[in-house]
Amino acid sequence: MLDEFISYLKEQLGEPYLWGGQHTKLTPDNYVAVINKKEDGRGGYAGGPTYAEAVISFCKKKFDKGATELFAYDCSGLGVYWLYNVKHLYKADVNANTMMTRCTLKDELPKRGWWVFKLSGTKASHVGYMISDTTLIEAKGRKYGVVETTFKKSDWDRWGIPAVFEKEILEPEPEPEPEPDPKPEPSKRIVVVVGKSVRVHKKPTKLSKTLWFAHSAAYYKAQGSNRPNDLYYLLDIADNGWYHVSTIATEHDRTGYITNKEKYTKLVIVKE
DSSP states (O other), X not given: OHHHHHHHHHHTTTOOBOTTOEXXXXXXXXXXXXXXXXHTTOOBOTXXXXXXXXXXXXXXXXXXXXXXXXXXXXXXXXXXXXXXXXXXXXXXXXOHHHHHHTEEEOSSOOOTTOEXXXXXXXXXXXXXXESSSSEEEEEEETTTEEEEEEOOGGGOSEEEEEGGGHHHHHSOOOOOOOOOOOOOOOEEEEEEEOSSEEEEESSSSTTSOEEEEEEOHHHHHHTTOOOOOOEEEEEEEOTTSOEEEEESSSSSOOEEEEOOOTTTEEEEEEEO
């Protein structure tokens, strides 16, 4: 939920500030009238434009550059629109001070997801929303609109963890487990006979009983046959390196030991 809120805030960057604005739609045809009504009697900047004139100027620049609609917010309206109108996490419209009362205030520096406040006396008069441990988004004012700024402790008076995101902030979801490496394809180890005629013994020594003879394609060719090299499944490797093998394509499986000398046999890996 917190990630959704932060994504929403980022989507509003560049939108205008308007007193009482809460996703208030402005178009080239209506913006002057809407702004004058919302800002009527609100005052202005010392020695400068009225607040209404400042918002009108901000919006005019956007429309002159091709914007066809804008959505205006004040500081609390920026957050409350999503909390109240979109997600219904709040049951009523609230101001910045009420938002502060719905936070667990902290002394440590704020982190991602926290809300920060400026006070007028003991009450909050402005709110910003931390989108990382160092930056925040706020509807800063009529001249600035919705902006992303760097958190400076000297600019803010209080901060805390909003109740609506408290569980996510204090108990963040664990990082997903990395995907396991794909299982290797099953394979078989095959002993190929390359010497012309090789004895297969009962034990891993040439002094033990010969069980049968294994042959290479060269042997069969000399006998006038086109049979390929004899192949055997590798069952194990003896301490002296001899291969413990079993037959592959015979009517009755047989097992025995065959030398590992390269001029007689070769060990290969075959994918299943």
